[in-house]
Amino acid sequence: MDDTTRGVRIRRGGLADAPAVLAMLDAAVAWMNDRGNTEQWGTTPFSEKPGGADLVDRYLTENLPYIAEVDGTPAAALVLDSGPDPRAPIAPADEPERYVRLLVSDRRLAGRNLGSALLTHAVQETRRAGVRLLRVDCWAGGGGELVAYYERHGFTPTETFLAGSWPGQVLAQRVLTAR
Template sequence: MNDTTHGIRIRPGGLADAPAVLGMLDSAVAWMNARGNTEQWGTTPYSQRPGGVARVERYTTENAPYLAELDGVPVGALVLDSGPSPQMPIAPAEEPERYVRLLVSDRRYAGRGIGAALLAHAAEEARRADVKLLRVDCWAGGGGELVGFYKRNGFVPTGWFLSGAWPGQVLARRVG
């Protein structure tokens, strides 16, 4: 368990957290859509997409999930893996890595440093495993706002890709 200066507690997650993660994903889709962003995650709530529930259940059982909490309420989720999703057109690293498969926060708690705290936790987990590379991929559209978020959190763009018409950016961060 980890406490940050913002009162955010980070704990290991599991299958019981899948409904909370789905709720965060659904609220993120609604928030993006309200801002005019329908390209990143579409317009269908994540929990209603074909395979959406099963994907989150896999994330919470087959990967390393972590939940951020404020006063015991789940407000963010991070899922780490040993590499990118095989479904994504992203080459594996040439060294051991930790890969951020999912990072989401409850938009009702925006501006409290939840995403940054979860990324700091990801770096800490990589260090603990003696892994020097932390990578993530994200949507590169919308003027690059999401790419900018990762850059502000110590990541450097290393390549881009297209998944259909969806523009993606791969970013890396060295941890020591």
């Protein structure tokens, strides 16, 4: 299924997208580090982290991956799942849910609102599945800029957590189902 809005084509992703998603993650780490943020994703490129490439492969094969393309080139990725990573210190919801496991965009295309387009798509996919709860977790450090980003997209903070010394925030959005 394809969804085209504002010159951005959103399509289902797959294993063939792994190199592009890894490149986006590596660029995001470098971009954050250049701005002094070494806490969110560390300093090692994602593709060089033990298990990093395997994790991306699992995201693209075991979950619901979506790719935003600009001019036919993968430019952002979103991965939905039926709940949080079981290894994460996050309680599963007491109802069916969709969970944003990954949202990353190509930093060279910043300002194109690719993350916004993918989050809108996540709401649509959640609705199509007849599910009323969409959740995401994110890094809560750095003054809360990422938490505020998700709040601007209709999410409400619910619970905080620590993964080691990494501060996290879970956010939720109620999705109206189609009648």
